[in-house]
Every structure is written in structure tokens, then in C-alpha cells.
Amino acid sequence: MKAIVATRYGSPEVFRLEEIPSPVPADDEILVRVRATTVSAAHSMMRQGRPLVGRLFTGLRRPRQAVPSTEFAGRVEAVGPAVTSFSPGDEVFGETGIRAGCAAEYVCVREGGALSIMPFNLSATAAAAIVDGGSTSLYFLRDKAKLRPGHRVLINGASGSVGTAAVQLARHLGADVTGVCSAANLDLVRALGADDVIDYTAEDFTEGDRRYDIVFDTVGKSSFARCRRILEAGGVYLTTVPSFAIYPQMLLTSRIGDKRAVIAAAGLRRDEEKTQGLIMLKGLLEEKLIIPVVDRTYPLAQIAEAHRYVDTGRKKGSVVLTVEES
CATH class of the missing domain: 3.90.180.10 (Medium-chain alcohol dehydrogenases, catalytic domain)
Structure with a gap:
């Protein structure tokens, strides 16, 4: 073959x-x-x-x-x-x-x-x-973040393979969805069901006034440290991309504080x-x-x-x- x-x-x-x-x-x-x-x-x-x-x-x-x-x-x-x-x-x-x-x-x-x-x-x-975007998004949003109707969710990298699936699944699961992407993809992300969109080249979403129950960083371009201030009490920062910081943050936040950092290997599940x-x-x-x-x-x-x-x-x-x- x-x-x-x-x-x-x-x-x-x-x-x-x-x-x-x-x-x-x-x-x-x-x-x-x-x-x-x-x-x-x-x-x-x-x-x-x-x-x-x-x-x-x-x-x-x-x-x-x-x-x-x-x-x-x-x-x-x-x-x-x-x-x-x-x-x-x-x-x-x-x-x-x-x-x-x-x-x-x-x-x-x-x-x-x-x-x-x-x-x-x-x-x-x-x-x-x-397959990849849908399976990964479902695992992170439904299983790891325990997304519920009414949650406010921000998806960074909303126009990628995981991001486009995450926007649709979060919306289907009843969330209010904000998508972060480049200006060229704002219409696409809006059409997929995002309630709000942010052009990351014009605005730093981590500096905004809005608070979220879940921040799903599908591209690893942000961090828990930067996103912590925009998380609600009990909020979760999720990322699919490994870094030196995320593992100790996940361990620490599982024991201390009311905001959690989470990374998981979707591909290693049963x-x-x-x-x-x-x-x-x-x-x-x-x-x-x-x-x-x-x-x-x-x-x-x-x-x-x-x-x-x-x-x-x-x-x-x-x-x-x-x-x-x-």
C-alpha cells in the first residue's frame, strides 16, 4: 500500500x-x-x-x-x-x-x-x-470543565480545528460563548454560534472587564496567570498545550484557591x-x-x-x- x-x-x-x-x-x-x-x-x-x-x-x-x-x-x-x-x-x-x-x-x-x-x-x-476538534472539545468542556447551561465561556483560538468545534459544542450545551480570533475569522466564528467575538490583534481579552466561568485556550497562546483575573470564582482555565507552568499550576489550584488551571491529554483517554x-x-x-x-x-x-x-x-x-x- x-x-x-x-x-x-x-x-x-x-x-x-x-x-x-x-x-x-x-x-x-x-x-x-x-x-x-x-x-x-x-x-x-x-x-x-x-x-x-x-x-x-x-x-x-x-x-x-x-x-x-x-x-x-x-x-x-x-x-x-x-x-x-x-x-x-x-x-x-x-x-x-x-x-x-x-x-x-x-x-x-x-x-x-x-x-x-x-x-x-x-x-x-x-x-x-x-474527529479531533469535536472529540477534544467535548472532553474539555463537558467532562473537565463541567460546562452547564448559562455558563459564560471564552474560547481562545476559536477559528482552529478545536476552536470551531468548541464554539458550536459550548453553544449547544447552553453556554454564552465569546470567541477570540483574528479579524479575518470574526464572521466565521460568529456564524458558528458565538454570542460575542474579539479580534486579538486589536484587543487583549485578558484586560477586559467581562468575567467568565470557563476560559478554553485551544492554542496555548495565553496562560492561567494572565487569565486568572477574568475568571469568576469557581472558574476554570483549560488548555490543550503543555507548558512548564501549567502542571504545577494545576497541582496547586486543585488544592488552593477558587480558580483552577487544567490541562489534559485527550488523546491518551481510554x-x-x-x-x-x-x-x-x-x-x-x-x-x-x-x-x-x-x-x-x-x-x-x-x-x-x-x-x-x-x-x-x-x-x-x-x-x-x-x-x-x-
């Missing part, structure tokens, strides 16, 4: 398109013919081996998994003899986490892995686009939790209560170009690699 391979950390030039053996499903595995996968900021960090602590999971000196990308949408090609929940021909979407392997024509996933039948009304491109999230997202997508946002698509062979674009920090929603025409 054709697959993207990277055997060292570095720039987008580390990627090569190669012919490698197709995986063979074990007794409890499903062989998925990949139609689409994604390139995200997290994948860029994994490509570079950053942060260094992340190499404990991805490989100390070189990538442990040579084939990158962690989200997929595609068709079940074959199943192992012990598989009962899926059949050849099923359209599925999901993620492989640190096992990666999705930037290829085929990937094997355990029947109990993080996957679900694909929403009937989405293309593979759209389905792959929502597969059962991820699957439950995907099933919920499937229902919301089929009812059109949330929509995927796709910025650009690239063919698999142009993964380096896709990474270079993601590295600019200017993408809106998701960047998708098409592996097979839907």
Missing part, C-alpha cells in the same frame, strides 16, 4: 511517500480503507518531537510509529474472525491516538478502539475533519471514552446541530505542503488529506 513514512523528527521534508506492506487485521481488528485523514497543530508538534516530554509517548530519538496522522474516515475492507460489531462495507470514522498510522491507504483498528459508524450525511473529508464521544458527535452531526469546518484539502502525497500550511498558524478549522476519492 501507499503510505507516508517519517523515520526522524524535523521539518515537513521528513515525510516520504512509500510502498509498504498492507496491515493484516488480527482476530479482534478491523481493516479500514482510509479515505481521509487530517493534519493538525498537534501533528506538527509530533512531527517535530515537541514538547520533549511528548517523546515519552512518540519515541525518544525518532518516531516510534513511522506512519503519521491519528484521525481517519473510510470504509471497512475486512474484519477479523472475532469481530461482531462491524462488517465489510461499513463507513466508519475514528482515531488511533499515539498509535498513529492513518496517513496510508489502510489502517487496522481494534473493534473496541475509538471508532464509530460515520454520520450518514457527511463525506469522508468532513467526517475526518471533525478508547471506550473516545468512542462514546464519537457516537455523541455522530448524532449532533446528523441533526446538523454542529458542522465540520474544512479549510483546505491536499492529496496524501502533498502532506509536506499541508504541514507547511498548518505551521503558518493561519488555518481555519481543519486541514484534510484525501487518501481515496469519496
Whole structure:
């Protein structure tokens, strides 16, 4: 099969398109013919081996998994003899986490892995686009922050893959939503359901008068120290991006004070939790209560170009690699 391979950390030039053996499903595995996968900021960090602590999971000196990308949408090609929940021909979407392997024509996933039948009304491109942002946002807002109707939520990086999903999910869960992004994306974020939008190039949201129950920093461009003053008593600062400060802050605020700092690795959750999230997202997508946002698509062979674009920090929603025409 054709697959993207990277055997060292570095720039987008580390990627090569190669012919490698197709995986063979074990007794409890499903062989998925990949139609689409994604390139995200997290994948860029994994490509570079950053942060260094992340190499404990991805490989100390070189990538442990040579084939990158962690989200997929595609068709079940074959199943192992012990598989009962899926059949050849099923359209599925999901993620492989640190096992990666999705930037290829085929990937094997355990029947109990993080996957679900694909929403009937989405293309593979759209389905792959929502996996990371939707699953991550649901985990942080619903499970970590315990978002309730009436909460005031600020989402920093509201136009990215996690941010666009977070705006929609926070609104669906009953929050009053403020989105922070560049001027070029204000209309997009407003259209996704934000009650208020802030252009970060013109205004520092941490200096404003408004207070929030939740600040969700999806891009790691702020900090708990800067956002503390705009949090209500009992408020939570969430971030998806590791830093030297956030871990001791999380430990300290779990014991002292009435405002908390929280970071979590959504990709390291149990597969059962991820699957439950995907099933919920499937229902919301089929009812059109949330929509995927796709910025650009690239063919698999142009993964380096896709990474270079993601590295600019200017993408809106998701960047998708098409592996097979839907």
C-alpha cells in the first residue's frame, strides 16, 4: 500500500511517500480503507518531537510509529474472525491516538478502539475533519470543565480545528460563548454560534472587564496567570498545550484557591471514552446541530505542503488529506 513514512523528527521534508506492506487485521481488528485523514497543530508538534516530554509517548530519538496522522474516515475492507460489531462495507470514522498510522491507504483498528459508524450525511473529508476538534472539545468542556447551561465561556483560538468545534459544542450545551480570533475569522466564528467575538490583534481579552466561568485556550497562546483575573470564582482555565507552568499550576489550584488551571491529554483517554464521544458527535452531526469546518484539502502525497500550511498558524478549522476519492 501507499503510505507516508517519517523515520526522524524535523521539518515537513521528513515525510516520504512509500510502498509498504498492507496491515493484516488480527482476530479482534478491523481493516479500514482510509479515505481521509487530517493534519493538525498537534501533528506538527509530533512531527517535530515537541514538547520533549511528548517523546515519552512518540519515541525518544525518532518516531516510534513511522506512519503519521491519528484521525481517519473510510470504509471497512475486512474484519477479523472475532469481530461482531462491524462488517465489510461499513463507513466508519475514528482515531488511533499515539498509535498513529492513518496517513496510508489502510489502517487496522481494534473493534473496541475509538471508532464509530460515520454520520450518514457527511463525506469522508468532513467526517475526518471533525474527529479531533469535536472529540477534544467535548472532553474539555463537558467532562473537565463541567460546562452547564448559562455558563459564560471564552474560547481562545476559536477559528482552529478545536476552536470551531468548541464554539458550536459550548453553544449547544447552553453556554454564552465569546470567541477570540483574528479579524479575518470574526464572521466565521460568529456564524458558528458565538454570542460575542474579539479580534486579538486589536484587543487583549485578558484586560477586559467581562468575567467568565470557563476560559478554553485551544492554542496555548495565553496562560492561567494572565487569565486568572477574568475568571469568576469557581472558574476554570483549560488548555490543550503543555507548558512548564501549567502542571504545577494545576497541582496547586486543585488544592488552593477558587480558580483552577487544567490541562489534559485527550488523546491518551481510554478508547471506550473516545468512542462514546464519537457516537455523541455522530448524532449532533446528523441533526446538523454542529458542522465540520474544512479549510483546505491536499492529496496524501502533498502532506509536506499541508504541514507547511498548518505551521503558518493561519488555518481555519481543519486541514484534510484525501487518501481515496469519496
